[in-house]
Amino acid sequence: MHSNNILWIVIRRMRTPLLVIIITFSISILGLVLIPGIDNNGHIYHMNFLDAFYFVTFMASTIGFGEIPYEFTYAQRLWVLFSIYISVIGWFYAIGALVTLIQDKKLISELKIAKFSKKIKNLKEYFVIILGYNHTTKDLIQRLSADNKRIVVIDKNQEKIDELELENFIPEVYAISANIDSPDTLRLAGIAKRNCKAIIVLFDNDFKNTKIALLARLLNQKINIIVKSSTKEQTEHLKNLGIKSIIDPFNLVANRFFLAISAPNLWFLEMLIFGHKLDIKDYEALPKGKYIICGYGRMGKALRESLDKANIECSFIDLKSAAHKAKKNSAIFGDAQDYKELVKAGVKNAVAIIAATKDDLINLTILRAAKKINPDIYTIGRENTIDDITIFNSAKIDRVYILEEIISEHVHRLVSMPLAYRFLEELHKKSNDWGADLTKSLKSMTNEDIELFEVRIVKKEAYALTKYLKNGGSINLGLLARSLGDRSKRSKIVFLMVKNRKEEVTLLPDDNYEVKVSDRLLVASTQEAREDFELIINNDNELYYILTGKELRFGIYKFFDKIAKKGDK
Amino acid sequence: MNAQKVISGFFIILAMTLNFGFVYGDINNFAHHSPYELFAAIVVNFIATVLKLGDKTQLGSVLLATSLVADIQLIASAIVWAVSLYVANHGIASSAQVIVSLASGALLANIVSVILFMGDTLKSKR
Structure with a gap:
């Protein structure tokens, strides 16, 4: 659709220049063919079309190889003089038109749109769409980029987009200036794509937010819409639209x-x-x-x-x-x-x-x-x-x-x-004493900074553990919290929440909780404990050690073990 | 009266008539086929093509396609002419049939183009 637009713009702009070239060239060629010349032997000859076309082509482009095939007569020169003026002017006019076309604002913006939509099309990872680039969303982009999230930004204002591009976010943030509340723009930003996870609408104007939220809901039923609302009425209204993530600052x-x-x-x-x-x-x-x-x-x-x-x-x-x-x-x-x-x-x-x-x-x-x-x-x-x-x-x-x-x-x-957000919601229902216990146990665990992370028990995030569970194994959280250095010790790790396949949550699951495939865990731990934990759930050997207290032997080590056994006998 | 319609109609029909004028005559007798007429047919066909550019409608696209077909056929016939006369040097007589038949192909495309053009004009209520 967009590449087509580019083609039409070029064609429409080049129509007149092309006509001018065709007409001036054909007049010049015809004249050269019709006017008689004199060859080296003094005979009268007529230039053929091939020679004439050749001559006019290099004449018009001011290359000028000279008079061919024989030196011209004065009658021919008079004609060439006239042709030079019309065809060279026509040629330059065409080139000039082409140059202005390249600088044409409409063409540039169409080219940008085409490039942008190609990028979105090739985006295979999950991404979120952020509308508007301002202090809030800039801060948000920085946070999300640190988590390696892919982001698409639309803003009405080209200057804002230029500003964003200067920031050089990594991974690249795709941005374009376009009319924000039009469905075409949202579709261009990939809202209908399957890997578009969320759209974030944080304008100051509640009315605008609601309008875009509604539009987004209509364009994609599954997408998570995160929208700002600053009054209770508006929040109520948004809830009725079926929007769950409402941010009321x-x-x-x-x-x-x-x-x-x-x-x-x-x-x-x-x-x-x-x-x-x-x-x-x-x-x-x-x-x-x-x-x-x-x-x-x-x-x-x-x-x-x-x-x-x-x-x-x-x-x-x-x-x-x-x-x-x-x-x-x-x-x-x-x-x-x-x-x-x-x-x-x-x-x-x-x-x-x-x-x-x-x-x-x-x-x-x-x-x-x-x-x-x-x-x-x-x-x-x-x-x-x-x-x-x-x-x-x-x-x-x-x-x-x-x-x-x-x-x-x-x-x-x-x-x-x-999951952390869900934990926050659960937290607000709890009493201060409940919080005191958890705070105390966290504080007594470590003085270091505590990291928070989410793990889903699927092959991509927990290779070894998923394989083990799928083969009929069972393991509880107590085992998973063991230290890799010494199995009898516990690492500095606390499981804050588990969400199972049926979306049920358990706050602070105890050590006997049996982990199942596709559970999601919210974990708080020190950096060292996090590294241990990630090794355990991803590495077969480490998981084996945690389960049995023995090292898993493989390959040539097994052979050595056999020899050692024989030696014992 | 629509000036644009007059101009484009003029060139589209002129392209066809010139093309016909070149093709008309004994295919074996090259004296019946003037090189000037072929030149004029090519130039007018080019102009007609450019005039058809930029029409986004379905009909506009088909009109453009017929013109492009005619252009290609005419250019091919001119190339055959130039090659047989100046490059291969075996005289025009042996290639006359090829040149004329290529141009007749272009004529067919031009006829289709004129029919489409007329159909569009008749359909238009203004």
Whole structure:
């Protein structure tokens, strides 16, 4: 379809130049044939068509081999003079048209589309489609690329695509600029392909998100649609469409905030799932007492709900960033009137203040002002764009919620580790004590960084184990957790969750759990233990050792064993 | 009246008539077949081909195909002419039949082209 378009563009543009060439050439040739010349012997002759065509061809292209077959008469020269002007001009016009054609914007874009669609066609691995290139999706692409995921990006804006191409992501991210909400574009990006796993729609505009989600659902029933929604109504609406992966950033922040304040151990586990460092400083624990929320937008409301749920008193300063900027004519919070407002809200006896407006600068200045009045107050800030991270870092705020980063983290987990995401959902149903036990056992296991990974018991990911299980063998998790160095010891490994073939999950399966083919395991371990575990499930010899405590002998070693046995006798 | 229709119709029909003019006559008598007429037939056929370029319809594609067939046949006949006269040097008389029969093939293609063109014109309501 697209290569055809290219052909049509070329043909249509080259029509006139071709006509000009044909006409000028034929006039010149005809004239040369008709006008009589004189050969070397003084006889009159007529040039034949072959000579004439030959002569005009090299004349028009300004190669100019000279007068053939005999020197021209003046009558012939007059004609050639005329022909030179018409045919050379015609020839140059055609070449000029060809050059402009190469630079033609429409042609270039068609060529790009053709190249892109060829790449998508040849893409054999699983891939995800990301719509729009911005701070959030850039962060997301970096995370997914680190997991070797293949990504296709579409953005309306060519400049954004150029920016993306300069980033040089590895593996290559296929990107194109096109109209995002048209079905043709989505199809071009490969949404109907079998190996397209998910489409990620994270625009700020909820209406746009829903429209694209619906479109994607219609184009591919099986695909996982990950879509952002910032209001409850919208979320409800999306759920009715049958979309399961809905990212509501305010809800996510509120949830995390709630966990941090009411169940610090669960919060700790959640942070572990997202790959944060585990040594938690004292100042990271949220204090209990009176809270102040500045900015009562979607974020403020969501936070209030979680504070109410945790039975914590709070008061509000209803601050709208846009209105504030219009009124004060500056993006700064902190004149005398603002101070008064803070004091009125009770900043002097509050333990924490949350700045949750849409404007990063206002958030920063609110927290500064609060700190001036009450130096002991715990400051929590909302950071809207990842770009401002250095300012927030240097402002020494106790806790920062970066909306874009939280969105990107969640989508990353959803795509690259769906089991971990499921674990997170289960986690939210558990009590703090449950979390305390798990946290304690993780902490007592190791001081090192803990890695999280997913394994599916299939031939591709667990060669030896799958083979063993298919041959009727059975093994439990306790055995799999043994150390390769010494079978009697346990490696530093914890099985967090198992999901079996029927999609049933078991949280923290015990050592007696019998592993079955196509189970999925979510594992937390040190790097060393992970390497051990992967060797055990993939290597026949290592698995044999774990099962029996003996080395598997093969080939020439078996022969030596036989000799040794004979010797014993 | 559609100027584009006049121009393309003119060249398509002229291509056929010139082609016929060249082919018409005793196939064994080369005096009946003028080289100028073959030259004119080739040039006009080229022009007709270019005029047919860029029409995306089904009919446009078939019209283009007939023109391409005619072009190839006429060029082949011109090449045979040039080779027998200047390269092989055995005179035109022995190849006359080949040249004319190649051109008659082109004539058939041109006739098909004109019929299609007329059919399209009759069908059009404007």
